[in-house]
Amino acid sequence: MDEARARDVLTRAGLTGPAELLSFGENAVFALGDLVVKVGREAALLERAERELAVAGWLAGAGIPAVRAAEPAPRLADGHPVTLWHRLPGAVRPAGPEDLAALLRPLHALPAPPVPLPARDLLGGVERWLRLAGEAVDPADAAYLRARRDAYAGELAALTPHLAPGPIHGDALPRNVHVGPDGPVLVDLETVSADLREHDLVVMALSRDRYGLPVAEYEAFTAAYGWDVRDWEGCAVLRGARETASCAWVAQHAPANPKALTEFRRRVASLREGDPEVLWYPF
Structure with missing residues (x-):
């Protein structure tokens, strides 16, 4: 999967509008409006995406400061798991x-x-x-x-x-x-x-x-x-x-x-x- 393919998956997942590529590793990560969207490289990562969303809910309930999910389950678009997250406010400084x-x-x-x-x-x-x-x-x-x-x-x-x-x-x-x-x-x-x-x-x-x-x-x-x-x-x-x-x-x-x-x-x-x-x- 390259960036062009990842952008095509965004469209197939029903996510349109200007998308800024933030990183490209295990996932292609895009900023899209007030969301961050993660596109997994292959369908085999679907279970992991489901677990990541469940973990986010658990950490929220436990009071651990962590990124929060915008949808409770992944979307599967053309064989790629797609997860949506609330975009965090801008960083005030680099993390140490x-x-x-x-x-x-x-x-x-x-x-x-x-x-x-x-x-x-x-x-x-x-x-x-x-x-x-x-x-x-x-x-x-x-x-x-x-x-x-x-x-x-x-x-x-x-x-x-x-x-x-x-x-x-x-x-x-x-x-x-x-x-x-x-x-x-x-x-x-x-x-x-x-x-x-x-x-x-x-x-x-x-x-x-x-x-x-x-x-x-x-x-x-x-x-x-x-x-x-x-x-x-x-x-x-x-x-x-x-x-x-x-x-x-x-x-x-x-x-x-x-x-x-x-x-x-x-x-x-x-x-x-x-x-x-x-x-x-x-x-």
């Missing part, structure tokens, strides 16, 4: 790591929700992303990532957590926090899961080590949350699994974007060489 931590603390304090949540299937998308990459990536690189996925799957299952498991965001980064006039709000709820709370913390540790997050900002995050996941003996396993997934995620963009292919190759090479300090570029 401490804003993320301030939202994770109450989220992690919640009991199990009435919405059935899956485990955080960190590696579950690897096969789909590699399939979407097709012949754009070296088959040897794809095979390497599949083998790495399989190895980490067993290690993940054997981890002993430090924190009590429960609801997590699943992709806890400042980019998934919007700071409006009423304060920080969680967005992108599609990976909300029930699993090790450490999943939400290792993301920022990886940002520090792989994406150049300044040490002072990482320390602001751990101070606001109250714990540094790098002190946990399972951190290396969780980090390695996430690196595997992050590398495969970029692959899906390689057929249409040369920069994505370059970044994919950079990431695979650093994993093959066992170099934990090669910087990766956000994509």
Whole structure:
């Protein structure tokens, strides 16, 4: 799915008018009037879209500041799930790591929700992303990532957590926090899961080590949350699994974007060489 295809899906879903493309990742995300519309890449994402809307309702009832759904169920247009969300007021400033931590603390304090949540299937998308990459990536690189996925799957299952498991965001980064006039709000709820709370913390540790997050900002995050996941003996396993997934995620963009292919190759090479300090570029 490219932008033109996503715009065609908007029309088929009955959504007309000027649409501004906000982002293009797992979904094409558009601003349309007072709505934000997310177009999923394929019909297989329908169940996840349904769950994301249910999670939004649960978080609203629990008093967690998060994006709110404009419709309770997805529309399915030409095989693509389409979800509608209330557009948030303009940001008053960029979100920082401490804003993320301030939202994770109450989220992690919640009991199990009435919405059935899956485990955080960190590696579950690897096969789909590699399939979407097709012949754009070296088959040897794809095979390497599949083998790495399989190895980490067993290690993940054997981890002993430090924190009590429960609801997590699943992709806890400042980019998934919007700071409006009423304060920080969680967005992108599609990976909300029930699993090790450490999943939400290792993301920022990886940002520090792989994406150049300044040490002072990482320390602001751990101070606001109250714990540094790098002190946990399972951190290396969780980090390695996430690196595997992050590398495969970029692959899906390689057929249409040369920069994505370059970044994919950079990431695979650093994993093959066992170099934990090669910087990766956000994509």
